[in-house]
Amino acid sequence: MGETMSKRLKLHLGGEAEMEERAFTNPFPDYEAALAAAGLTTGTSEESGCVRTQSTTDELGLPFHHDGKIIHNFVRRIQTKIKDLLQQMEEGLKTADPHDCSAYTGWTGIALLYLQLYRVTCDQTYLLRSLDYVVNAIIVSGKTLSREERKTDRCPLLYQWHRKQYVGAAHGMSGIYYMLMQPAAKVDQETLIEMVKPSIDYVRHKKFRSGNYPSSLSNETDRLVHWCHGAPGVIHMLMQAYKVFKEEKYLKEAMECSDVIWHRGLLRKGYGICHGTSGNGYSFLSLYHVTKDKKYLYRACKFAEWCLDYGAHGCRIPDRPYSLFEGMAGAIHFLSDILVPETSRFPAFELGISQRN
Numbered sequence: 378m379g380e381t382m383s384k385r386l387k388l389h390l391g392g393e394a395e396m397e398e399r400a401f402t403n404p405f406p407d408y409e410a411a412l413a414a415a416g417l418t419t420g421t422s423e424e425s426g427c428v429r430t431q432s433t434t435d436e437l438g439l440p441f442h443h444d445g446k447i448i449h450n451f452v453r454r455i456q457t458k459i460k461d462l463l464q465q466m467e468e469g470l471k472t473a474d475p476h477d478c479s480a481y482t483g484w485t486g487i488a489l490l491y492l493q494l495y496r497v498t499c500d501q502t503y504l505l506r507s508l509d510y511v512v513n514a515i516i517v518s519g520k521t522l523s524r525e526e527r528k529t530d531r532c533p534l535l536y537q538w539h540r541k542q543y544v545g546a547a548h549g550m551s552g553i554y555y556m557l558m559q560p561a562a563k564v565d566q567e568t569l570i571e572m573v574k575p576s577i578d579y580v581r582h583k584k585f586r587s588g589n590y591p592s593s594l595s596n597e598t599d600r601l602v603h604w605c606h607g608a609p610g611v612i613h614m615l616m617q618a619y620k621v622f623k624e625e626k627y628l629k630e631a632m633e634c635s636d637v638i639w640h641r642g643l644l645r646k647g648y649g650i651c652h653g654t655s656g657n658g659y660s661f662l663s664l665y666h667v668t669k670d671k672k673y674l675y676r677a678c679k680f681a682e683w684c685l686d687y688g689a690h691g692c693r694i695p696d697r698p699y700s701l702f703e704g705m706a707g708a709i710h711f712l713s714d715i716l717v718p719e720t721s722r723f724p725a726f727e728l729g730i731s732q733r734n
């Protein structure tokens with residue numbers, strides 16, 4: 378990305394001789410000189426009326442008003458140029474490397490630019506554009522690893538972190554598939570059916586006899602029952618797959634996950650969201666939303682009751698004991714959701730109705 382541009386830039390800079398000079402001569406008068414030309418000094422400008430200063434700065438081409446706000450004319454020139462450059466950029470990106478998903482030279486960087494344009498302009502189309510690039514980068518990166526690992530047929534979208542193909546919701550594939558199935562991600566039907574669904578089914582087949590899931594594809598030990606590793610994370614993927622593909626098997630397996638969490642989900646690791654009792658309690662609330670079965674509301678309430686005796690079970694103290702994902706903030710988040718269970722939402726993971734269009 379950007380290689381052709383830098384070549385063109387070199388041509389602009391001319392031959393060897395001119396390359397000796399590293400910079401252009403700056404044609405602009407410096408601030409003080411510009412002020413003098415305007416007949417203003419820093420001292421008097423404060424006393425002069427705002428209106429008079431504005432017209433003077435405008436006439437003389439000072440790019441900002443007395444109060445530091447950029448003048449309308451300059452704003453318009455910049456806006457016009459941004460529009461023009463964006464068009465050129467979009468055209469140029471058509472031939473950019475589809476596999477470079479980095480922020481530095483790849484698609485994440487482009488997504489960040491659109492996020493910036495949204496921040497500055499509040500124009501929703503920029504936000505959606507940003508999301509498009511992010512989702513696209515996720516799909517391309519999944520396809521690339523799947524091809525490298527020769528799993529295109531079995532698991533068309535494959536992901537790894539620290540060289541491990543994690544399964545869980547925090548660092549793994551079930552969390553990524555869950556996000557790709559969100560209506561807000563606007564993944565097209567064909568990609569959902571031909572890429573996401575078989576990948577989900579691939580993960581489903583890694584299930585242990587107990588109903589729990591491994592932490593990574595290469596791990597055979599049935600030990601962790603956390604949102605980050607195990608059934609409490611995978612259950613969210615299964616529920617979303619049920620909503621999107623309308624196949625009973627997904628709901629059935631989500632219910633099996635719930636049974637595992639009920640039996641093994643009161644964790645010695647503590648009360649947190651990521652690998653604690655609160656995070657596990659959220660799986661019941663979410664399943665209650667889908668099924669309306671009070672059994673799951675009951676389970677959620679009982680896990681909340683366990684959290685009411687915060688600190689009394691001799692649990693391990695997390696590294697960041699008051700944080701949202703490891704500590705006390707997460708337990709409070711869960712308890713507050715129990716107050717209005719029908720609107721509960723796993724923090725930074727479950728998306729709201731407003732996002733569903």
Ligand SMILES: [Zn+2]
Pocket residue numbers: 547603604605606651652
């Ligand atoms: Zn965790």
